[in-house]
Amino acid sequence: xxxxxxxDCLILLKDRLTQGSIDxxxxxxxxxxxxxxxxxxxxxxxxxxxxxxxxxxxxxAVPAFKSAFTDGFGASSGLNVKIDGSGxxxxxxxxxxxxxxxxxxxxxxxxxxxxxxxxxGMIEKVDYAxxxxxxxxxxxxxxxxxxxxxxxxxxxxxxxxxxxDPPKSWADFWDVKKYxxxxxxxxxxxxxxxxxxxxxxxxxxxxxxLDMDRAFAKLExxxxxxxxxxxxxxxxxxxxxxxxxxxGLVWHTRANLVETDTNGAVSxxxxxxxxxxxxxxxxxxxPAGKDAAMKFIAYCQDPARQVVLLETLGSGPAxxxxxxxxxxxxxxxxxxxxxxxxLQVAMDMxxxxxxxxxALERYLAMVAG
Amino acid sequence: xxxxxxxxxxxxxxxxxxxTLPVLLLTLYVVPFAGVISWSVTxxxxxxxxxxxxxxxxxMTNVFLRTLRIAVVSTAxxxxxxxCLSYYWVMGSRLRQTILExxxxxxxxxxxxxxxxxxxxxxxxxxxxNGFLMxxxxxxxxxGTGRNEFAVIVGMxxxxxxxxxxxxxxxxxxIDRRILLAAHGLGADPATVFRKIFxxxxxPGVFAxxxxxxVFSVGFFVTPAILGGGRVVMVAEAVFVQMFQTTNWGLGAAxxxxxxxxxxxxxxxxxxxxxxxxxxx
Numbered sequence: 001x002x003x004x005x006x007x008d009c010l011i012l013l014k015d016r017l018t019q020g021s022i023d024x025x026x027x028x029x030x031x032x033x034x035x036x037x038x039x040x041x042x043x044x045x046x047x048x049x050x051x052x053x054x055x056x057x058x059x060x061a062v063p064a065f066k067s068a069f070t071d072g073f074g075a076s077s078g079l080n081v082k083i084d085g086s087g088x089x090x091x092x093x094x095x096x097x098x099x100x101x102x103x104x105x106x107x108x109x110x111x112x113x114x115x116x117x118x119x120x121g122m123i124e125k126v127d128y129a130x131x132x133x134x135x136x137x138x139x140x141x142x143x144x145x146x147x148x149x150x151x152x153x154x155x156x157x158x159x160x161x162x163x164x165d166p167p168k169s170w171a172d173f174w175d176v177k178k179y180x181x182x183x184x185x186x187x188x189x190x191x192x193x194x195x196x197x198x199x200x201x202x203x204x205x206x207x208x209x210l211d212m213d214r215a216f217a218k219l220e221x222x223x224x225x226x227x228x229x230x231x232x233x234x235x236x237x238x239x240x241x242x243x244x245x246x247x248g249l250v251w252h253t254r255a256n257l258v259e260t261d262t263n264g265a266v267s268x269x270x271x272x273x274x275x276x277x278x279x280x281x282x283x284x285x286x287p288a289g290k291d292a293a294m295k296f297i298a299y300c301q302d303p304a305r306q307v308v309l310l311e312t313l314g315s316g317p318a319x320x321x322x323x324x325x326x327x328x329x330x331x332x333x334x335x336x337x338x339x340x341x342x343l344q345v346a347m348d349m350x351x352x353x354x355x356x357x358x359a360l361e362r363y364l365a366m367v368a369g
Numbered sequence: 370x371x372x373x374x375x376x377x378x379x380x381x382x383x384x385x386x387x388x389t390l391p392v393l394l395l396t397l398y399v400v401p402f403a404g405v406i407s408w409s410v411t412x413x414x415x416x417x418x419x420x421x422x423x424x425x426x427x428x429m430t431n432v433f434l435r436t437l438r439i440a441v442v443s444t445a446x447x448x449x450x451x452x453c454l455s456y457y458w459v460m461g462s463r464l465r466q467t468i469l470e471x472x473x474x475x476x477x478x479x480x481x482x483x484x485x486x487x488x489x490x491x492x493x494x495x496x497x498x499n500g501f502l503m504x505x506x507x508x509x510x511x512x513g514t515g516r517n518e519f520a521v522i523v524g525m526x527x528x529x530x531x532x533x534x535x536x537x538x539x540x541x542x543x544i545d546r547r548i549l550l551a552a553h554g555l556g557a558d559p560a561t562v563f564r565k566i567f568x569x570x571x572x573p574g575v576f577a578x579x580x581x582x583x584v585f586s587v588g589f590f591v592t593p594a595i596l597g598g599g600r601v602v603m604v605a606e607a608v609f610v611q612m613f614q615t616t617n618w619g620l621g622a623a624x625x626x627x628x629x630x631x632x633x634x635x636x637x638x639x640x641x642x643x644x645x646x647x648x649x650x
Contacts, residue, residue, distance in 0.1 A: 091613035187599040229599025357615040365428035
């Protein structure tokens with residue numbers, strides 16, 4: 001689910017580089033900040049002596065990043081960091097563990113997925129003697145993973161039509177009389193059930209555990225007005241920009257881009273947004289050893305590094321100390337800042353760990369039915 | 370001596386070559402697939418529960434029925450269009466043949482992704498087709514041609530037509546024109562010549578194209594994902610979801626096995642009923 005978000009961040013970053021809106025150095029720093037780097041050796045990286053393999057969602061090879069990364073992290077840790085861009089999906093992590101030859105040291109993964117894999121005995125517990133629990137937003141230091149950044153599911157809307165009285169809630173999103181036009185929602189379910197329940201009048205602080213029957217009834221109601229359940233972030237952006245939809249449930253990073261692209265003809269709000277974490281996780285039996293992996297995770301908690309991440313990828317810092325360092329022009333993108341968080345609800349990853357398989361299958365059946 | 374040794378080496382080399390393909394198939398396909406079959410009856414528990422879920426009429430049955438429906442409809446349209454094109458191509462003048470070759474080969478070389486996006490631009494509500502029809506006042510509301518099953522079928526047909534043309538055109542080209550002339554000379558009108566002589570003689574090509582296109586179409590992934598507005602989930606995508614997102618490998622494996630058996634059944638049936646053997650060689 002949110003693995004799609006990470007791939008999307010990389011696409012955006014590369015777009016900005018090719019458009020010249022950021023320079024290569026910033027681009028590399030952005031990749032470094034996350035370990036969100038592509039495989040450069042043409043194949044999956046393998047951990048050998050002194051190596052640390054970080055797995056992420058890269059797709060495009062960027063030959064120059066290696067030295068930048070080594071300069072950034074390697075110097076302080078003495079570890080030679082290699083990146084595997086093949087994507088740590090839940091299925092891929094399970095395959096690594098099952099095969100008995102784990103090749104990845106640190107994975108950027110969905111905390112819900114890692115919890116269910118962790119409960120099945122496949123994931124190391126986060127060592128909070130090395131990783132600092134105080135350097136992450138409260139509630140996002142999990143047993144099997146720790147938040148490394150945030151992103152939000154928000155309402156984006158056609159401001160040229162609705163500027164006078166812009167939508168402020170999911171109830172408005174569902175109200176096709178007051179806000180006419182087609183809608184788009186996320187194909188991979190995350191955030192959609194929460195939106196449906198809020199539209200149906202469930203208070204923001206009483207969402208979890210999600211009432212699936214109620215949520216699906218509400219989702220069915222809006223179905224005739226949905227022109228497309230978007231799969232890629234680019235698709236959600238295109239639907240809004242070309243006016244195929246007048247409102248969409250989209251990632252805040254993409255919403256922000258459409259707003260810039262259209263000079264404000266499309267706008268968006270954090271009101272009733274759903275803020276989701278991504279997390280670092282370590283598969284049991286990782287080649288570089290548990291401690292090295294934990295040290296890398298601790299290193300990434302540095303607030304300045306997380307601001308670079310926000311500047312380049314648009315994802316909100318996991319470390320609350322980072323918000324003070326965010327420049328004014330980027331405050332709107334900072335989805336986890338106290339001002340923006342106050343408007344939103346935080347996604348409960350424990351609920352996803354226990355229910356997402358069943359919910360996703362039901363959601364896809366509803367979408368296709 | 371030299372000759373004998375060369376012969377001996379040649380014999381060994383030929384034998385090695387002969388065995389390469391079966392060995393490759395066995396190690397790279399049969400053995401791993403045996404693993405897939407074993408997952409389908411062992412994960413998460415031993416038994417046929419995953420197969421039951423596919424066959425019992427729930428969401429997974431719907432995925433298979435939807436896939437078969439789209440596959441059959443798009444195959445039928447593809448064969449019809451492909452047949453007309455092949456006929457035109459083979460029977461036409463030199464100029465007509467050249468024009469058709471360009472029209473068939475150019476889309477054939479364009480990536481499936483680009484073609485799907487191209488159709489999206491044409492078919493969506495504010496796209497070229499609806500825009501033109503509304504500007505000419507033929508319609509007042511968009512027809513809803515984009516981002517649904519209709520769009521998926523259009524995209525799939527466009528992708529598969531070249532694949533159907535090649536086997537049909539090959540068979541049509543082999544038809545002895547003198548037979549058609551003889552029929553004509555004996556007083557048959559063009560419609561009768563086509564119905565009684567040309568059509569039966571071109572059937573082997575039609576069947577070959579039918580099997581190939583049908584097998585192709587049950588496995589589509591990208592086209593439905595782009596043109597279906599997220600709604601048109603076919604088997605290939607459903608398997609992907611089970612493998613990478615829900616990690617219910619047993620169900621993903623069982624779906625793959627059912628898909629393979631279905632394709633095998635289609636090919637086997639065509640082979641038996643239609644005498645595929647006669648035109649495979």
